[in-house]
Amino acid sequence: MTTLQGILPGAASRPEQETPRRRASRALKPARTPAGVAVALALTAGLGLTAVEVVAALMGERIGLVPVDQAADLAAEHPWSNPFVVGGALVAAVLGTILLLLALLPGRARLVAVETTDPRLVIGITRSGLRRTLRAVAEDVEGVIRAKVRLRPRQIEVVVVTEADRTGATLRQVGAAVGDRLNGLGALCASEVVVRLRRRGL
Amino acid sequence: MRQYTGNRVGLAVVGAILLGAGAYTFLRGTGTLPAQPKGARILRPGLAAYLAQHPWACWAAALVLVLLAMLALRWLLMAAGWGRIGSRDGTGTALLCVGLKDVEGVGRTRVRVVGKQRLRLAVTCPPAADVGAVAGRLDREVVGRIRREVGDDEMGALVRLHVRRSGPVSTR
Numbered sequence: 001m002t003t004l005q006g007i008l009p010g011a012a013s014r015p016e017q018e019t020p021r022r023r024a025s026r027a028l029k030p031a032r033t034p035a036g037v038a039v040a041l042a043l044t045a046g047l048g049l050t051a052v053e054v055v056a057a058l059m060g061e062r063i064g065l066v067p068v069d070q071a072a073d074l075a076a077e078h079p080w081s082n083p084f085v086v087g088g089a090l091v092a093a094v095l096g097t098i099l100l101l102l103a104l105l106p107g108r109a110r111l112v113a114v115e116t117t118d119p120r121l122v123i124g125i126t127r128s129g130l131r132r133t134l135r136a137v138a139e140d141v142e143g144v145i146r147a148k149v150r151l152r153p154r155q156i157e158v159v160v161v162t163e164a165d166r167t168g169a170t171l172r173q174v175g176a177a178v179g180d181r182l183n184g185l186g187a188l189c190a191s192e193v194v195v196r197l198r199r200r201g202l
Numbered sequence: 203m204r205q206y207t208g209n210r211v212g213l214a215v216v217g218a219i220l221l222g223a224g225a226y227t228f229l230r231g232t233g234t235l236p237a238q239p240k241g242a243r244i245l246r247p248g249l250a251a252y253l254a255q256h257p258w259a260c261w262a263a264a265l266v267l268v269l270l271a272m273l274a275l276r277w278l279l280m281a282a283g284w285g286r287i288g289s290r291d292g293t294g295t296a297l298l299c300v301g302l303k304d305v306e307g308v309g310r311t312r313v314r315v316v317g318k319q320r321l322r323l324a325v326t327c328p329p330a331a332d333v334g335a336v337a338g339r340l341d342r343e344v345v346g347r348i349r350r351e352v353g354d355d356e357m358g359a360l361v362r363l364h365v366r367r368s369g370p371v372s373t374r
Contacts (some may be wrong), residue, residue, distance in 0.1 A: 026205065027205055027360060028205065029205045030205070031205050031206045031207075031209055031210075032209040032210055032213060033209060033281060035209065035213060036208070036209030036210075036212060036213060036277070036281040037278065037281045037282055039212065039213060039216055040212065040274055040275075040277040040278035040281050041278055043216070043270075043271075043274035043277070043278075044271060044274040044275045044277075044278050047267055047270045047271035047274055048271040048274075048275070050267055050271075051264060051267035051268045051270075051271050054260070054263065054264045054267060055264050055268075058257070058260055058261060058264060072245065075243075075244040075245040076243055076244070076245040076247070076249075076250075077243070078243070078244060079240065079241045079242060079243055079244070080227065080230045080231045080238075080240050080241075080242060080244060081231045081232070081233070081240040081241060082231070085227060085231055085244065086227070086228055086231040086232065088224075088227070089223075089224045089225070089226075089227035089228040089231060090224065090228055091224070092220045092221075092223060092224030092227070093220070093221050093224030093225050093228060094224075095217075095220050095224075096216075096217045096218065096219070096220030096221030096222070096223075096224055097217070097221055098217070099213045099214070099216055099217030099220065100213070100214060100217035100218060100221060101217075102210075102213050102217070103209075103210045103211070103213040103214035103217060104210075104214065111362060114337045114363070116337075116341045117341055117342070118341055118345065118346070118359075120356070120357065120358045120359060121340075121341060121345050121358075121359045121360075121361070122358075122359070122360050122361070123337050123340060123341065123360075123361040123363060124360070124361070124362055124363065125333065125337075125362075125363040125364070125365070126362070126363070126364045126365070128364075128365070129327075129333070129363060129364040129365035129366075130365070132329045132365040132366075132367065133327075133329060133331075133333050133365045135329070136329035136330055136365075181333075181334065183334075184332065184334025184335070184338075185333055185334040185337055186334065186337065186338075
């Protein structure tokens, strides 16, 4: 399938010029599928039924799927200052603003990008998958009973529950294990890892 | 390689039209627009007579409606994944499994070819697996090998890595 970005001048040389983070963010940006499907479905149904109704009316038939005549009568009877018209206009403006924001804001990707050497390859790991693999390495550290991982925009928070008395050593070991896993994976996400320790029963 | 942008374009166009129409109607209704009386009827009284004298205008409006409905239907099909999901490729899936055979517990693997231009791969690993090693192997050798077998070296590829919960292995 030919896309606009594929036939634009310079498109062939672009992948080599992009950084891995930029390349991954372009490929993994949310496609806004639920909103797109909902709006497209509403438009298709509304426009299609209205077109059928108008064509039928022009040919002297009445189908009654869409009340075009009643809408035209209401518009001919009521002024612009009608409270329902003004209220409807406000609702339309708010809805339009929401759709514009959905279109323009980049949004949070469902996959966390992983660094690659191949400019034509993008690897992403699911956020839940990244949490599970980090939790697994944290729970492998001696003395850790269980761990919980949160992915925040600027840091990765690891909360471990432990019975160990020497909490400083456990903290360093968990931080090193999680950092090693992140470095090995090459995840292009928050690089700061915060480890919090909790004693069992607290 | 970039994500499908059709939804964003469609949402921006519809949003701009709704915002513009809503703002105009609100300003007109509150009497803010100069030389536009807010007490005027929404449809002008002479419009029905004009349309009766010029029936081609109704046919033109119907044609525009039909074209817009077809455009919206195309958007709906594209948004639902038509032409973007691709088809499963058995050879590619087999090569992916062979490339990751050393990784214990790899469950679900899938390779799809989208329009002979792009590969979509999905790999599910157990929590204990070294996902860094999996990603490195995919980057260095596996994806390149699949590209050569399925299409050509210029194909873009998107890999979705997932780590499942601990438990029995599913090999769907």
